[in-house]
Amino acid sequence: MKVEQVSKRIHQHQVLKDITFDIKPGNIVGIIGRNGAGKTTLLRTLVGILDPSHGDVKIDGKSIYKHPETKQDVIFVPDSSEALKSYSTKELVKLYKAVYPRFEEKYFNDLMDRFSLPPTKKIGNYSKGMKALFSLVVAFSTKARYIILDEPTDGLDVIVKRRVLKILVEEVALSDVSVIISSHRLDELEFMANDIIMIKDGKVDSHYELDEMKSMYKKVQVVFSQYMPKEIESQVNILNQTGRVYTIIIPNESTGVEAAIKNENPLLFEELTMSLEDVFVAKLGGEEFVS
Amino acid sequence: MFHKALWIQNYKQSKMLIWILTIIFVIHLPFQTMIAIENWREYPHFYSATEYDIYRLFIGGSLPFFVLIATAILAGLLIGIERNTRRNDFTFSLPFKRGDMYLAKWIYGALSISVIHTVTFFTAYLILFTSEYAYRLQWFSLTELFLTPLIGYVLFFSFAMFIGTIAGEMISQVVLTFIFAIFPFGLFVLLGYGFDLHFRFNWEPPEWILYAAPLLFPFLNQQDQSLVNPLLVALPWTIATLAIGYFLYQRNKVEHNGEFLLFKQLQPVFLVGIVVCFALLGGMLISAIVPWGMTDLQVIAYWIGFLVFALFSYLLSRRLLSMNVTVKNK
Secondary structure (H helix, E strand, O other), rough: OOEEEEEEOOOOOOEEEEEEEEOOOOOOOEEEOOOOOOOOHHHHHOOOOHHHEEEEEEEEEEEEOOOOOHHHEEEEOOOOOOHHOOOOHHHHHHHHHHHOOOOOOOHHHHHHHHHHOOOOOOOOHHHHHHHHHHHHHHHOOOOOOOOEEEEOOOOHHHHHEEEEEEHHHHHHOOOOOOOEEEOOOHHHHHHOOOOOEEEEEOEEEEEEEEHHHOOOOOEEEEEEEOOOOOHHHHHOOEEEEEEEEEEEEEEOOHHHHHHHHHHHOOOOEEOOOHHHHHHHHHHOOOOOEEE | OHHHHHHHHHHHHHHHHHHHHHHHHHHHHHHHHHHHHHHHHHHOOOOOOOHHHHHHHHHHOOHHHHHHHHHHHHHHHHHHHHHHHHHHHHHHHHOHHHHHHHHHHHHHHHHHHHHHHHHHHHHHHHHHHHHOOOHHHOOOOOHHHHHHHHHHHHHHHHHHHHOOOOOOHHHHHHHHHHHHHHHHHHHHHHHHHHHHHHOOOOOOOHHHHHHHOOOOOOOOOOOHOOOOHHHHHHHHHHHHHHHHHHHHHHOHHHHHHHOOOOOHHHHHHHHHHHHHHHHHHHOOOOOOOOOOOHHHHHHHHHHHHHHHHHHHHHHHHHHHHHHOOOOOOO
């Protein structure tokens, strides 16, 4: 799937600007960004719900807007199952079989058993966790090549969340399906995603493989004899400060920030393990982050 | 347009209304026919054999109006309600062309109305045909009794679907359907009243106005009309509404779902239109309070009503045009 210079204006407001990226088979791609950064708009544009003001989304070189039949390879799982709440499991299987020719009913039933989901006369009767699991079971049963998930674990309890993550990782490992997830659970994305796309003000701020992204920064705990000098403070992200003890994120060695800190002869300079959340803070800034 | 999935989806979201429509038609045609025959037998002198009795049985009466209400809601359930909920996201994410989706909805609705009307009509026709009043059927042709109302219902449905492609949600779709379905006639009445009051110029509505109003079409008694065969007007009207709806549905901006109008370019036109029509209506209502004959006072009252209604309709329609009615539950 290729996303080519997608822009979208809504109500005189430029929500997406020139978004370009590729999605390779068998990858789990995390889309992260602060509230209102345009993540959901991007996902809705990727499946043709919204028409882009500019740009295109192509699968195997064919535009999904001009050739909507290519969307047999894409399934969108929104953060709510409102649209299908009046269907029974049986009706929904019938509907999906008619939409996605590769839908595997046997596989669907196996997954339903595996995740202890009973058939129901109304999807709306399922609990929130069951709805989330069910949406994923249906999505993977369609055998679509691209599964697009909007905040799949939002509002779920820990147990259900684990099951949702389990099904995601297992399914991707078993087949060549690509999963595109927008999530504010950075710890979960860290555990699953190989690729991270950061959206800032409607633009792709960065698109890296997770390890590469982490290697761009260092998280360190540093203690100065006095307070941190102003010229250093302007070049680092301070995650936490207790007296003269700072937990900070600094760009990697090539920028010279680390050398500048060491020149100040700190009492302690200790490198800590970097998490995706730390990269998020470094890249997108602010303490009250993520949507 | 013949994708099985779209048919399953359309039936699922509208099946209750299809049944309601069936019940209305059953009451309107076979049931009413049986009652009418009983009445004719019971009171042969009271119901003198006039053509109007047959007209009222198959075309007139209040039940066709309920058919039209149900038809507008059917179109609302096929298009408008999708915009109030997340269903539109689901539909537009499916691997089908938007044009095919629109045609599937149109054909599904038009076919349902046609089948229900045909079956119930011929049941009623057969009941009458096998009775001692069969001779009364000869007063009208099948085109007049069967085809004209049928095309009228299909035209009204097609019109309601077309309105669905410019309205942002179900309630505005149904309301706008009724307003625009009577608009040419209604505007004529409003303007005519103003002219009459100010210039004593009585303006009779021309006959073509009736043909231009899809709401009046199913009630036309063809034998009263002299201009042209109504079918010659209804068919191009139906094709035009289908074609414009098909064109607009493909250009629908889903991001405006839940708002009064989908196309923001239309907003100023609607604002002016709503204010002018309500002002004319206000003038008409307030001047009607003044006793007949006091013309000067009537004219003053007309302008007070005009201005008051213009002001309030302006304030209300500004809110109306910026509202958003979307159900966003998880």
